[in-house]
Each structure stands twice: as structure tokens, then as C-alpha cells.
Amino acid sequence: MASAEQIVARLTSNREKILRYAWIPQVLAGLFLLGLGYFMGHAHFHLIRQGARAPGRIVGFKQENFRRSSESFSTTGYMPIVEFHTNDRFVQFQDWLGAGIAGSKNVPVIVLYDPANPSVAMIDRPVWNWIPWAPTFAVGLLLVLSAINGFFRSQRPAETS
DSSP: OOOHHHHHHHHHHTHHHHHHHTHHHHHHHHHHHHHHHHHHHHHHHHHHHHOEEEEEEEEEEEEEEEEOTTSSOEEEEEEEEEEEEETTEEEEEEOSOOBSSOOOSSEEEEEEEETTEEEEEEEOOTTTTSTTHHHHHHHHHHHHHHHHHHHHHHHSOOOOO
């Protein structure tokens, strides 16, 4: 088994070869984060871009248990059930962001919904509309752009001093 000093010496002596291919894991991680960000946020982004706003109110809470697969305990969250009025009908939906303890009912909120399909909706929270998917997407984009830069740098001939 090689010692830490031997591994460091091997890595520093092969620096150019390692940097030549460092963009590959970087682009893979970036693509993974881009996909994850899209998966988590494409519906929210659609609502942010093309959604309409309407006044609504929280009419109840639904208890959700979140269990981690590797652990035996679970966390309980209370997801708000929101009702709003659009196109001469009342629409109810369960919001994605709950609280640790059920809050009070009949709390007024602003709802962001899809006019073509009002059941696709969320409570309009200016910053939380973008969390957690937008930072994930942004880090993935940064990694992909950095990997593209690394790829083009690896194609240049080595500079001699």
C-alpha cells in the first residue's frame, strides 16, 4: 500500500496528464446537477415565467412523514392545503413547503398558478420559489462551463518556460 507522500509525489509528477482529463468528472458532475435542478424545478420555473397570481387562503394541513431509507426515525411535516378562486371555480392544492408544526388556518396567501391548468400551483414566496432547484442548476451550469473551458485548455500544446 502506498503512503500518502508517495501518492502526492505521483500526483505532482503527473500534473499535466491529470489536468488534461480533469474536465471529464467536472462535466459529469455538472450534467448531473443540471438534470437534478431541472427535475426539481421545471414546474416552479414554468409558474414563475408564465403563472398568474391570485389571492388564496390556507384551509388545512396534511401530515406527511419523511423517512430516511438508511435511518429508523422519520420527520413529520405538515403541508398546507391552499384554496383559491379562478375561472368561476375554487381550486385546492397541497403546497410543497410545509412546516414542522401545523399552523393556523384561514391565513391569506398569494398563489402562483398555471392559467391553463389551475391545479398546478404553489404559494408565491419570492425567494423560496427558487430554492432548492435554482442554486443546484446554477452550480451545475458553472461546472459545465468550467469543464468546457478545461477541455479547450487541455487541447492546447503545453507551454514551455
